[in-house]
Amino acid sequence: MSDQLLDICERVLARAGTNVEAEVTITVGTDALTRFATSFIHQNVADAARRTHLRVALDGRVAESVGNQTDGDGIERLVRSAIEAAALRPIDPGWPGLAAPTSAPSVEHWDDATAQAEPAERAERIGAFVRAAGGLETAGFCSTAGETVAFGNTLGQRLVGRTTSAILDGIARTTTSDGSGHAASVRLADLDGDAVGSEATRRARESAEAGDLEPGRYEVLLSPSCVVNMLGFLAMHGFNARAVEEGRSFARIGEAQFDPSISLADDVAHPMAVGIPFDAEGTPKRRVELVKQGITSGLIHDRRTAKALGAESTGNAVSGAGPWGALPANLVMEGGSVSPEDLVGGVELGLLVTDFWYTRILDPRTQVVTGLTRNGVWLVEDGRIVRPVTNLRFTQSFLEALGPGNVRGVGSDLTLVGGATFGVGAHVAPSLHLASWNFTGGAKG
């Protein structure tokens, strides 16, 4: 497979000729996803995907072209449209040039069985989830994906990487509540339909007949899924060097902007990670420390922002991200030593939150985000879960919530969460106990 793909890269680059800078990424693989709702499989899809992405620069005039045909005609159209477009473009003063040949770390998050998973294997796990719900209505999905990515550029950089991923994610529902269960891994074999279904069912039953709670400031105990949701905003609008360059970011290197218990890195080599070890520009990924014991210590770069800010690309260019800039694909927040159960024990008056929903940023600079809770919220008093509460809306600065003195506990439950906030990558985080969270309204208004 990798030889075939590199061969296509060579053909594209040869067609582009010697007068241009060119880089090409070819992605092939199968994405399959089986969805269930009202306890049966209602949508079940598989896509034999192929994508060719070409970027050319003609004396600093840059254009991109994307196709999905790699026969002679397809390559001809791909190259011609990019070169014709580039010729019409003004010189891009920020064009950083191509990545020089360097090898990528030998990271391979791959499992043959997951890449070749049959629809029946996904259906089996869904069947187990549905049975574990013991008659409660269920909904969710099980996905498997395997992709191989080849990269080549006219400076001679050649890279091939591959990754698999599998996700089982679902809810169980009583007439008054939903509860969720999540699992993600490089290996489908790691996903236990019965365990994930049982977790969702427990959460649904334990959050049934929830009562309202007066909005206001409470401590929170956030699950890894909530924490990963927060990381997406911190990355996109904060650690993204493009946001820093444009003055939209909070990030100030060297300042203690977070609680000392917070350490965060982008690390494709982490044992729980999925993904390939290089980016859309052919830059190898490496571990990038973003927060070290509360101190903002790094930014996420692609080649453009690296050039603009006098830094080096961190290997986080995203194909087609355009004006958004670079995004991390493998955030890892360092876990602590306290089990999630013991974290509950440390809460005086707070809420245990399973998932966030529909989070939207109000001000990128202050990281004020509004959103809702979902799939189970409980009131905790004096270290004990006392009752389920109905979903609440919050309007909260994520930066302030993780600020110095505001993190009371970091869980030992480091978890890979599938499905990142902005669709790029899959991140790893623990549960967090935070001192204050601003709930601004009930779900009823």
Next chain:
Amino acid sequence: MFDYAEAAVEAALAAGARYADARVMDRRHEAMGARNGEVEELTQEASVGMGVRALIGSGWGFFSTSDLTTASARRAGAQAAAIASASASVSGPALELTPVEARQDTWANDVREDPLSVPLAEKGDLLSNVTRTMKEHGADVALAGYDAWDTTKWFASSEGHRIGQHIVECGAQMNATVNGERETQRRSYPGIRGQYGTRGWELVRELDLPGNAARIAEEARQLLSAPECPSRDVTDLIIGSEQMALQIHESVGHAVELDRILGWEAAFAGTSWLDLGRIGSLRFGSDLMNVTADATLPGALGSFGYDDEGTPAHPVDIVRDGIWVGVLSGRDSAALAGLRSSGGAVRADGYNRLPMVRMTNVGLLPGTSSLEEMIAATDDGILMDTNRSWSIDDKRLNFQFGCEIGWEIKNGKRGRMIKNPTYTGIGPRFWGSLDMLGNESEWTFWGTPNCGKGQPGQIGHTGHPSVPCRFRGVRVGVRG
């Protein structure tokens, strides 16, 4: 191309499917973006491929491939059937499809100026010039962009459909961001998502981006020193038509999607507060509220000849005189809900995505007031427009929306500009407070090219006919 589609359908039937359809799709997309006076992004994308659906028992299967040969089409048909068999292993209620006439037809929208044939240099000049103008008038970051799509589809089904469609869409947007000490402010034109339609480049020319660039940059800078939107539990709120389009999309459009109502999106996008048992009697809003889903509106972004199941475009009443009367549906969801026919609202984003219930053009029918009349009739209130943020719960009931700009209204006159305006409410209570509705001259077919739904994710192109509206007793100025 029809031959490939028919080969796939035959193979699916041979593998045991009781119904199958296939859609070959050839789509070109061009997008350009400029920033601070320079064209920064130009992407041209071409994708060709085929998606096949097969139904076995009550289980669906879908398989797509970019490999267009007869052999590959047959394999795709067989694969779709194999996936449908796996679906049947965790199966639900018996599934029928509502009847639809098997047409053989072609359809294309009207295009005066093919957007992909307008010279790239001319399009680039437009974007770089407007971003330069915004920069010169105070923007720290000035962005502008356009998108154009040219899509040809060939649809065939085991019931005898054979439908060819050619749909051209395009549109543009620009925005100016200014950085203050501790905040950023932004103004967008003509809206946060721009304006898009099933039209040619004439749409972009009519927007007159150059004529509005200086104004929005200056407004963004003025917002930095404008007072905050006051916090009030109850006030009269006038909402401009762009923000109303978002209000309709989020709190009406998604709520009346039949797949959500049936629970098919429960784990992801969510469900709906609407209960099918109350269709025809439930009060959604005040008597002034009339909403239709109409895929036949010329030039609107959610228009087509046939949906991706071969159902011809037709207008569907959603809310009549404030009463909820209709839903957005497809052949399978309509049958499950006991409806007689599909609402013709099933579409897929690309050959490799499963057709699903999507908004067509879901919008308000106009009333009798002008915006100026609404302002004149308001003693003490707030006017807001241009969406900035949006959040709504999974039943599409509790929402909080923020706008880019607002003005105080005092004694029937537009007063001071205010920043960070937000409002919040509960769907039917909010719509029930609608007491003035913009007239036909204010009626705009807003187009949203980025409605996300489904797993794997699909981006939908939806239209929202909209007018300015006045609501009474709304909570504004919610802060963190």
